[in-house]
Amino acid sequence: MTAAGQAMHFQTRAGQQLRDAVLQRALRKARPLFVGKRARGMAGLAADGLDFESLRSTAKNIRNRTLADLDVWLAIFEERATASGAEVLWARDGEEVARLVVDLAKRHGVSLATKSKSMLSEEARLNEALAAAGVRPVETDLGEYIVQLAGEPPSHIIAPAVHKTLGQVESLFAEAHGRPPVDRGADDIPVMAREARAVLRQHFLSAEMGISGANFLIAETGSAALVTNEGNGRMVTTLPRLHVVITGIEKVVPMLEDFATLMRLLPRSATGQAISNYVSLLTGTKRPGDLDGPEKTVFILVDNGRAKLLGSDYQDMLRCIRCGACMNHCPVYFALGGHAYGWVYPGPMGSVLTPLLTGLDKAPDLPHASTGCNQCGSVCPVDIPLPELMHRLREEQVERRLQPWPERLALGLWGGLARRPALYRRATRLAARYLDWLAEGSGRIRIFGLAPQWTAGRDLPVAAGRTFHELYAARKRD
Amino acid sequence: MTARDEILARVRQGVGRGDFAARRAAAEAALQAAQRGPQPAIVADPAADLASRLRDKAASLASTVDTVADWAAAPAAVARYLVAHELGEAAVATPEVATLDWAGAGLQVAGRGAEDADRVGISGCFCGIAETGTLLLLSGAATPATVSLLPETHIALLAASRIVATLEDAFALVRAEHGSLPRALNFISGPSRTGDIEQTIVLGAHGPCRVHLILIGDAS
Known part of the structure; x- marks a missing residue:
């Protein structure tokens, strides 16, 4: 797990990722697959007589309605979850999440905890806290398991190991499973999946605590909704005697019908599936006579910077249902992979959420990690205007004077010039001549001394020695 | 202040609307009237x-x-x-x-x-x-x-x-x-x-x- 501070170093990390040939190969392979899957999902919607735009405006409306009365829906959820036999706890931040889970583990004599994917547990750096307290956390989503073996954070919210190649996975498995490495091809992927299945099955059976996230909380019934393909979500929430659900306060939706609408969009946006293999609605604990299920279920509802977004310019971000479509369609994400973003959430939604949750001063480059192409906004199933939010964050950087001093100086100088037309004309004339001289009449500058990074991978094209004003005046004379 | 009270206070402030009781009653009423979203063609x-x-x-x-x-x-x-x-x-x-x-x-x-x-x-x-x-x-x-x-x-x-x-x-x-x-x-x-x-x-x-x-x- 990387510290929030890592988001400071986006530019440096971006450079490293661009030079990582193995990573670049993995990303090149994944991109068309992700895009193709969603396209097939959307074709399936149309074949069922459903229209993406009308579904997404309904979904957006559900999320907006919930957020507009979030205090009410949380109160109803808490009341009904408690009535069904679950316990509801609250955590202000990641540290508090970790403390609550460690306390639960200690009180219930837990030595092994199986985990179904939870991005919030990454926010809380829960695995580190559990390990420090003598509890072994085992990630059970295959992708999460792979990155846990590698000692890395996930690089994608729904495909955590998308940056790993087959060969890398094989080395990790060989070492962790105590066998010599084998030369593997694509045909061996089922064998590798079976190997992980056998290892993880034993953990499922012996863990005393299961930890999961929740894709949604249903206020009507006090339930957690869990969506997985592998079945690990079901294992983790069925077999251990204690189940802990860790989720953000914004995940609540009013009722089952709202959940049904969102489920027509979530898997299709994420993996192109009309429905994920396993969708579970979990309510309370093991009932009298039940042969399985946890004896105790605990919800931990987490703020960690979310509540302050309500009523702010960024409230739209709280609609996010974590499908990953924005990163799957992002040219910046696929140039760099998820680790460049430095915190839990990569891609466009991460470029908005990370500065909002960890502080804009701690993630200064992320609002700029965008080409402005709006592919993310156009595929978002809840219509979050991601490029607009990044733009708003950039404005806030200027308002709060958070940009680096050379940028502030340069913009200040330019502002001063632009307000003085006579001076502006003289200065631009001089600059155009200077650039033309630097370019030696070739029309381009190979390395520009004032901003060498700009010209590291491309030439700077220059004006033809005369400014627009000069050209305009000359044409008027003709 | 407990974490619960603190978080709910922040949420209430962000929501920025008074009259919790009336909004709560409206929400409970909404739960009695299930509204379905767009339905696939097989339904009709x-x-x-x-x-x-x-x-x-x-x-x-x-x-x-x-x-x-x-x-x-x-x-x-x-x-x-x-x-x-x-x-x-x-x-x-x-x-x-x-x-x-x-x-x-x-x-x-x-x-x-x-x-x-x-x-x-x-x-x-x-x-x-x-x-x-x-x-x-x-x-x-x-x-x-x-x-x-x-x-x-x-x-x-x-x-x-x-x-x-x-x-x-x-x-x-x-x-x-x-x-x-x-x-x-x-x-x-x-x-x-x-x-x-x-x-x-x-x-x-x-x-x-x-x-x-x-x-x-x-x-x-």
Whole structure:
């Protein structure tokens, strides 16, 4: 797990990722697959007589309605979850999440905890806290398991190991499973999946605590909704005697019908599936006579910077249902992979959420990690205007004077010039001549001394020695 | 101030609307009037054949589908499937369906929750959902969730009369027949799968590798 501070170093990390040939190969392979899957999902919607735009405006409306009365829906959820036999706890931040889970583990004599994917547990750096307290956390989503073996954070919210190649996975498995490495091809992927299945099955059976996230909380019934393909979500929430659900306060939706609408969009946006293999609605604990299920279920509802977004310019971000479509369609994400973003959430939604949750001063480059192409906004199933939010964050950087001093100086100088037309004309004339001289009449500058990074991978094209004003005046004379 | 009070205070401030009691009453009222979002075309189609839609969708999810005339014919259909796939004669079944005449079909079927060693699990279904080819199983004393989870092969028995069109219809049926929700509603759509190694889809991640659906009493 990387510290929030890592988001400071986006530019440096971006450079490293661009030079990582193995990573670049993995990303090149994944991109068309992700895009193709969603396209097939959307074709399936149309074949069922459903229209993406009308579904997404309904979904957006559900999320907006919930957020507009979030205090009410949380109160109803808490009341009904408690009535069904679950316990509801609250955590202000990641540290508090970790403390609550460690306390639960200690009180219930837990030595092994199986985990179904939870991005919030990454926010809380829960695995580190559990390990420090003598509890072994085992990630059970295959992708999460792979990155846990590698000692890395996930690089994608729904495909955590998308940056790993087959060969890398094989080395990790060989070492962790105590066998010599084998030369593997694509045909061996089922064998590798079976190997992980056998290892993880034993953990499922012996863990005393299961930890999961929740894709949604249903206020009507006090339930957690869990969506997985592998079945690990079901294992983790069925077999251990204690189940802990860790989720953000914004995940609540009013009722089952709202959940049904969102489920027509979530898997299709994420993996192109009309429905994920396993969708579970979990309510309370093991009932009298039940042969399985946890004896105790605990919800931990987490703020960690979310509540302050309500009523702010960024409230739209709280609609996010974590499908990953924005990163799957992002040219910046696929140039760099998820680790460049430095915190839990990569891609466009991460470029908005990370500065909002960890502080804009701690993630200064992320609002700029965008080409402005709006592919993310156009595929978002809840219509979050991601490029607009990044733009708003950039404005806030200027308002709060958070940009680096050379940028502030340069913009200040330019502002001063632009307000003085006579001076502006003289200065631009001089600059155009200077650039033309630097370019030696070739029309381009190979390395520009004032901003060498700009010209590291491309030439700077220059004006033809005369400014627009000069050209305009000359044409008027003709 | 407890974490709960502090977070809820922040949320109330962000929501920025007074009169909690009136908004709460409006929310409770909204929960009494279920509003459905855009529905797939099968809902409005009087000629929609839900059973054949469910069969097609289940097959596209990599499940296999068989059809028998009535419940009494189910054990023989299960036995045929087990022979064809060389899966032996022993299985675990949910107590709900363990009362069928399995011995008559030459099978040793134990009615209980599943254990790791069980290779085949047989369950009924609360209902089937035609829209996506999904099976809905409810947890309960006679329907333990492990039977559809731990064994490599899951055989599901579904009465054709229990097929509904959509997820919303399934929820309506649960509300009508159960009132409150059991511990787990498990919606199952084919064998478990993963794409986490180089985006290559593999069947049989943690749950069953095979799902075989036996539709009972489908006249179509």
